[in-house]
Amino acid sequence: xxxxxxxxxxxxxxxxxxxxxxxxxxxxxxxxxxxxxxxxxxxxxxxxxxxxxxxxxxxxxxxxxxxxxxxxxxxxxxxxxxxxxxxxxxxxxxxxxxxxxxxxxxxxxxxxxxxxxxxxxxxxxxxxxxxxxxxxxxxxxxxxxxxxxxxxxxxxxxxxxxxxxxxxxxxxxxxxxxxxxxxxxxxxxxxxxxxxxxxxxxxxxxxxxxxxxxxxxxxxxxxxxxxxxxxxxx
Amino acid sequence: xxxxxxxxxxxxxxxxxxxxxxxxxxxxxxxxxxxxxxxxxxxxxxxxxxxxxxxxxxxxxxxxxxxxxxxxxxxxxxxxxxxxxxxxxxxxxxxxxxxxxxxxxxxxxxxxxxxxxxxxxxxxxxxxxxxxxxxxxxxxxxxxxxxxxxxxxxxxxxxxxxxxxxxxxxxxxxxxxxxxxxxxxxxxxxxxxxxxxxxxxxxxxxxxxxxxxxxxxxxxxxxxxxxxxxxxxxxxxxxxxxxxxxxxxxxxxxxxxxxxxxxxxxxxxxxxxxxxxxxxxxxxxxxxxxxxxxxxxxxxxxxxxxxxxxxxxxxxxxxxxxxxxxxxxxxxxxxxxxxxxxxxxxxxxxxxxxxxxxxxxxxxxxxxxxxxxxxxxxxxxxxxxxxxxxxxxxxxxxxxxxxxxxxxxxxxxxxxxxxxxx
Numbered sequence: 001x002x003x004x005x006x007x008x009x010x011x012x013x014x015x016x017x018x019x020x021x022x023x024x025x026x027x028x029x030x031x032x033x034x035x036x037x038x039x040x041x042x043x044x045x046x047x048x049x050x051x052x053x054x055x056x057x058x059x060x061x062x063x064x065x066x067x068x069x070x071x072x073x074x075x076x077x078x079x080x081x082x083x084x085x086x087x088x089x090x091x092x093x094x095x096x097x098x099x100x101x102x103x104x105x106x107x108x109x110x111x112x113x114x115x116x117x118x119x120x121x122x123x124x125x126x127x128x129x130x131x132x133x134x135x136x137x138x139x140x141x142x143x144x145x146x147x148x149x150x151x152x153x154x155x156x157x158x159x160x161x162x163x164x165x166x167x168x169x170x171x172x173x174x175x176x177x178x179x180x181x182x183x184x185x186x187x188x189x190x191x192x193x194x195x196x197x198x199x200x201x202x203x204x205x206x207x208x209x210x211x212x213x214x215x216x217x218x219x220x221x222x223x224x225x226x227x228x229x230x231x232x233x234x
Numbered sequence: 235x236x237x238x239x240x241x242x243x244x245x246x247x248x249x250x251x252x253x254x255x256x257x258x259x260x261x262x263x264x265x266x267x268x269x270x271x272x273x274x275x276x277x278x279x280x281x282x283x284x285x286x287x288x289x290x291x292x293x294x295x296x297x298x299x300x301x302x303x304x305x306x307x308x309x310x311x312x313x314x315x316x317x318x319x320x321x322x323x324x325x326x327x328x329x330x331x332x333x334x335x336x337x338x339x340x341x342x343x344x345x346x347x348x349x350x351x352x353x354x355x356x357x358x359x360x361x362x363x364x365x366x367x368x369x370x371x372x373x374x375x376x377x378x379x380x381x382x383x384x385x386x387x388x389x390x391x392x393x394x395x396x397x398x399x400x401x402x403x404x405x406x407x408x409x410x411x412x413x414x415x416x417x418x419x420x421x422x423x424x425x426x427x428x429x430x431x432x433x434x435x436x437x438x439x440x441x442x443x444x445x446x447x448x449x450x451x452x453x454x455x456x457x458x459x460x461x462x463x464x465x466x467x468x469x470x471x472x473x474x475x476x477x478x479x480x481x482x483x484x485x486x487x488x489x490x491x492x493x494x495x496x497x498x499x500x501x502x503x504x505x506x507x508x509x510x511x512x513x514x515x516x517x518x519x520x521x522x523x524x525x526x527x528x529x530x531x532x533x534x535x536x537x538x539x540x541x542x543x544x545x546x547x548x549x550x551x552x553x554x555x556x557x558x559x560x561x562x563x564x565x566x567x568x569x570x571x572x573x574x575x576x577x578x579x580x581x582x583x584x585x586x587x588x589x590x591x592x593x594x595x596x597x598x599x600x601x602x603x604x605x606x607x608x609x610x611x612x613x614x615x616x617x618x619x620x621x622x623x624x625x626x627x628x629x630x631x632x633x634x635x636x637x638x639x640x641x642x643x644x645x646x647x648x649x650x651x652x653x654x655x656x
Contacts (some may be wrong), residue, residue, distance in 0.1 A: 073298055098404045101572065102292040105411045106299035108567040112417030113306040115564065116424060120314075128424075133315040133375065140322055163349060169319075174349045175327040179334060182349040206347055 066110035148176035160207050162186050165214040239362035292407035303420040307386045310424050311379035321430050328360045330373045354524050358470035389437040412572045412634050418565040431472050432627040438464045439632035455502040462506040474628050481598030489591035547608040573637035592636035596629040
């Protein structure tokens with residue numbers, strides 16, 4: 001027979017209800033943008049950056065749904081006598097605090113996974129398991145993905161291309177257009193590349209076949225492709 | 235899996251080409267080892283409660299939450315493509331090049347004019363993923379994510395094993411939920427600001443510190459060498475692992491001193507360090523022969539000469555650090571808060587030497603991350619410096635464990651009436 005002692009008469013379901021209320025109200029408060037972002041060190045003019053939007057992920061609705069899982073789980077457990085005895089027993093202050101912390105942690109952990117489901121739905125208009133790889137790549141890389149696919153369709157695989165781009169990250173095109181190989185070799189004046197001996201020497205060494213000037217702001221199209229011919233000029 | 239990746243890497247350093255059959259061979263050996271050690275593996279699972287005390291409810295809550303996160307890991311690994319920018323632009327390209335070339339000695343690696351990023355970054359993660367991709371014949375996300383599924387279940391086993399080390403039910407509950415229920419380890423793979431490498435390094439860091447604590451209580455040298463091996467694997471995945479490895483070695487030295495078996499402990503540490511040096515040598519030799527590319531950025535340039543200017547970057551970095559630790563429940567839940575509480579409340583109840591030894595590795599890694607961010611305040615646009623969440627993942631599980639851990643023999647003297655027997 002379990003000895004029922006303790007300072008506090010804490011029922012497990014009551015603790016669960018407390019966790020639901022605390023999680024909902026506490027996090028609803030911190031969802032106020034200027035409080036949350038101030039604590040997170042995010043300046044007001046950067047609220048809309050994707051990385052910062054990620055930092056604000058964990059919607060109260062996810063917390064609430066996650067917090068509902070535990071009472072349902074508790075109700076199922078109560079159908080067994082062993083767990084009914086647990087639920088009706090008493091805990092001391094330390095035990096009740098630990099149990100409350102466990103529930104809070106479990107709620108937030110489950111809510112984190114649930115919220116990601118909502119995130120995919122809002123970003124891609126699909127559930128996570130229905131998201132297409134091309135959709136993800138287009139979302140991440142934007143126009144660069146479409147341009148890379150166009151380049152792959154135009155050039156033979158394993159082509160060697162000298163790349164010039166103003167993109168902050170020049171590696172996105174080589175990654176998306178694989179197996180086309182890109183090199184950091186480009187003339188100062190693409191129209192008169194034959195007159196630049198250092199460029200010609202480097203281009204011959206790596207076996208360049210094309211030059212690509214990738215400029216997203218170009219009104220004539222972002223992909224400016226120039227085939228190289230190292231034969232004698234006519 | 236780590237052994238397979240590491241041996242494959244060494245083979246490639248010697249100029250050999252990798253084949254898909256290598257994976258089958260290593261898997262066969264791994265399966266044999268698993269069968270031989272199956273019985274002791276059962277001890278990794280928590281024992282079934284024998285009483286109906288309400289304090290055991292924590293176990294069931296933890297199982298439900300851990301199960302949800304594990305389901306997400308399996309679902310995302312199978313169905314969701316890699317969604318982080320670095321994984322897309324850098325590591326998937328690295329994997330595709332390896333599938334095509336089957337070796338590390340290729341134009342992709344050795345030409346400084348080739349637009350391939352971070353050629354001098356360690357290669358262990360692509361090497362672990364490579365055999366699975368070779369088995370399916372392409373860099374399919376499903377194949378590349380197989381290691382992540384396996385490692386996450388190892389992580390859960392580690393978390394529950396960490397809980398079993400604790401002497402009381404309450405401390406077991408705290409340890410289990412704070413380590414096992416760090417959401418970012420499970421969902422970090424699917425965030426734009428995260429990557430594949432950092433969750434894996436977090437798991438390896440936890441394993442490393444866990445086995446160091448086991449060496450502390452048992453003095454079985456195998457545990458020490460396992461700790462070194464996991465820290466070395468971190469170092470072979472990303473540069474932050476170097477700081478972690480140095481901290482772990484220092485922690486092992488401190489832990490080995492001031493005990494009745496100084497000489498024996500130091501001998502074990504020395505052997506472990508020697509093995510590390512031998513294992514690290516091939517990569518260091520290969521790395522010196524990889525020329526810097528034309529686009530490589532040196533984040534440490536001017537770190538010493540402009541030291542005074544770097545000091546001005548400390549307050550904003552400190553603010554980001556505080557925000558990262560205590561205001562990111564979507565990534566770490568309340569684990570950092572519990573870790574801080576455990577560190578303060580348990581400091582006077584633990585031998586300082588042991589606590590410092592375990593904390594050195596994650597603390598040194600954290601210091602290195604903060605130092606990097608102090609330097610890059612001036613070298614990168616502000617948007618890149620607002621968070622270092624994916625880097626915190628590297629050390630968070632190990633840090634939480636080290637803060638909350640209480641050696642059983644220390645607690646024996648204080649709470650003899652609360653001890654439970656397995």
